[in-house]
Amino acid sequence: MLQGKKILLGVSGSIAAYKAATIVRLLVKEGADVKVIMTPAACDFITPLTLATLSKHEVPVTISDNQSWNNHVMLGRWADVMLIAPASANTIAKMANGFCDNLLLATYLSATCPVLFAPAMDEDMWHHTATRHNIEKLLSYGHKQLPVEKGELASGLFGEGRMAEPADIITYLHAHFEDKKPLTGKKALVTAGPTQEPLDPVRYISNHSSGKMGIAIAEALAAAGAEVTLVLGPTHLSSTVNTIRVVTAEDMLNNSKAHFYTSDVVVMAAAVADYRPKFVEDKKIKKGAGDELTLELEKTQDILRTLGTDRPAGQVLVGFSLETNNEQEYALKKLREKNLDLIVMNSLNDPGAGFNYDTNKVTLFDRNGVAKDLPLKSKQEVAKDIVTAITDILQSRNV
Template identity: 55%
Template structure:
């Protein structure tokens, strides 16, 4: 999966012949899973039509501060566009546009959005050889770099003037590759390995029945997605769930029982930097599993149970430098019980859930957690989506390695 997947890209197109390549660039962004909005300078519409780019991006194309054919004359909010974006790409970036970017000459919507952008900005120069090498252009490159913008280097090749040399806008495939490589290099958890458990475990009674719980696995899968988006290599060990995940940084291992999850965790634990035990593992399992389906005969039926192995405690016993995070689902004396679990299981951080909190618990899209670290610092959080809680958990990990 591309690091651009899910990213919101604001593409600015200025008036150069290379603008015709932006149709392919938008298509590649969409193929990578990005969301794209396009701003065109008025001059760029001489080289490619807004209709083409609107069709490919699946969004209206903006080129002026308001639409003259709109009877209500609703204005295009440049600030809103800029703040929407996760990154801004200006391609082609002509000498004229770069000069305006340097000097703040805000006479079109593209420059207004650029000056309002708080996200990373990339620009792909495109112009003839002599223009590319001119002192003023070189000065623009240096100034834009000083401002924190990233240049996507021009390529050598045939130019519109008939000359051949440097100044040709990077090909769309190379622009995408540049963005992916640059974004990946800046991911805060790149190079880290994270083990995550998710979902319930099922403990067989007979070939038909089992002991389980209501965990959906969503929290663990959301944590895995978030970790991969931050560059981590993830081993996701999941009990039975309906969720799946498609990311080449995530290795999904499906298990059924607590013993299978125990074995998988111990197989990988030595080689990870972080372990997050988000699974709702059964505390007990039947002592004897019937080979055949148990018939409904007696009025009362007793199942003898025995404890399962405590996965989190066993990892705490053998951990070296791993950052170990556990979950606690409590119904009473929540803080005290969570602190005891930190001590007993040698945890660095615990994520406390309380079934007393509305909107928290199994099978819900939201969660309300309290973070407690090994020094017993208590940090209650508001009710949030499980995706947002996953972000909060990963921020704790990023801060740990900062």
């Protein structure tokens, strides 16, 4: 798969830089032509001589060197793909904001090839809001992030932030260079997570959705080759695909509209509030003299119904139906009334299914109401099944 491919490996300052030697060795073993660029900080963890010996190419480090000052333009045009591994929090921040204070960053800004990056940092840094925003920026640029792993970190803590292992990185490169994925060239829109409808500056109405199922679907669509936009409600989770963060049902509707009409596939997996407070207080509601508080609610605009009535020809539209009773009856009603091609039904009565679990048990109903029951499995596996069903619909239409 990698025979003859030109891989430009950028190594930034992280303890995970020692893994760069294994990455280079595996790439060369597969027949790739590998060139390496290092930041000065990376040299504290592994020497340029080691990587030069393994890659059989000189490893430039400083942009001011007489022999390498213009290498960033040449290297950025030479590569079939630029892989930055490890990508430290500092380097990710600089990439996201266009900084150019070392040779690796100058080359990154000059690259005309696809860019993949493998983050490596401690867990608190990984979950910091600034890092999440920087990664979302890079994803919006069309770059691909390799998933981080959970394990022992350099700090001695155990958690997320470890760089993907070299063998897994090679697997991701294989996937990148695959000739044809089933949804290559297709655009997909996915909604996920809850919405929050404010009562006052302090309180809101919401639900227990974590967004796990929708995020899994977005990433499965991307793995199948689609260009995915994820509209994600308030959740601590994040995704490797291009993500738009929203809060209210109105936010979700407006941001979904912006992508709905250009999308070949739309999966509405979000748990959107059906009602919101009719009046939102501008100050915190205080305890009254009585023991009761009456709230007046109004319906939110039904996103799925609103968009489904004016959908583009050929688009595949998928909805979700999470129920506590009469599950099949309600799911089939929604399938018909909201003009869907596929509805995913699950029940809170099934152990291991529903909100916050890592597993799910669903039934898929196609446009004709034909059911396909799936056993309890991980949400990632359920997502793959849903993507397979979507792919089958597109192929049946010869789209």
